[in-house]
Amino acid sequence: MTTYAIGDLQGCHAEFVELLEALDFDPRRDRLWLAGDLVNRGPGSLDCLREVEALGDAALTVLGNHDLHLLAVARGGARLNRKDTLDAILAAPDRERLLDWLQARPLTVRETLAGRDTLMTHAGLLPRWSLAWAEALGVEVEAVLSGERGGAFLERMYGNAPALWRDDLDGIDRLRAIVNVFTRMRFIDAEGRLDFAAKEGLDSAPAGYAPWFRFPRDDDARLIFGHWAALQGETPGSRVDAQALDTGCVWGGSLTALDLESGERISVPSHRRRAC
Template structure:
């Protein structure tokens, strides 16, 4: 059995199928870890959602910010953005089954493979222990699985609070958790997030650095997507972090990381 970790699909269904064929992936034998953002911006979000859901237990995916945006549009009253490609999902006959499945996905997954392997969409705040991060993710998952989910999805958007505090409560606490796990790129030494800079490392605001350039008290292997501008690189990292999003939807490539060998396999984007 081989486990492959794959970055953001974002509707790149043809490339996803091509990558699985290149890997000779067999769902009866192998496993996938998907770093979230299955949907949006690409041409075949509905096909991606159906494909991953059909893989059943062979695929584990975490929620990304675009996945949550789909849920907010469908169930939280949010509006579509100009560049969204979610209409086919919203009009699909199996829409509710797909949304139910997506809403039940975790924000964080982990497994011991010699060392703890952890996957979230955007990364892990250095100030959070692994146990704390798992607990906070579970808090948010519980809300998404409850009758309060619609209220949360209505109020999810926002950049405040930008700094985590253990005494946060209510919507501020939930928003801070979701922003760390699905939107984080640059932080300062206190763990405060910057939301404006979204490009490569040279776009860091003064006093801010990529989250993976700060040390941690523990030593997990961290897998994340979200940051296509990194092109799979994590330079000057202070933790073992693997960037999985290699910008398929932006015309680059879709990449899988073999968690046993560390080998990367990519297929080119068809959106050139």
């Protein structure tokens, strides 16, 4: 059995199928970890949802910001953005089943693999959060999303405040802060305050801020994340074992899988690059 972690699909269904073929992936034998953002911006968002959902227990995926945006549009009253490619999902006859499945996905996945305590989130992990604390915080949001308050939370999920985590946060501020760390974080300051404006490469860091993975941790955990296509799968200057997997397939880059036992990376090029 091999466990592979794959970066953001973002509707790149054809490349996803090619990558599974390149891995010789067999759901009866192997497993997938998917780092979130299954949907949006690419042409095959509906097919990506159906493909991953059909894999059942062979695939573990965390929620990304684009996945949450789909849920907010469908169930929280949010509006589609101009660049969204979610119409096919919203009009699909199996829409509600797929949305129910997506809404039940976690914010973290954690296992010991190849002797390493390994945690996957979409965007990363605050340096001061232990893996156990991160899991517990994720469960808080997951319980709300899967319960009667799920729609109400999706209506109020968006926002940049509070940007600095405090353990005594409560209510919507607490839930929003957790979601923002797990699905939107890139640059933080020494206190752990998030910046939400800078979204490009490392040279776009605001004064006093650095990538979250350049701050040390008290453990030697392996952290798997996607979200940050501008990194091109690299984490230079990292002070932790952070494995970046979003290699920008939807932007003409590639779709990448990491063998979580051997550390080998396998990629297939974006069809958009081939068409250029």
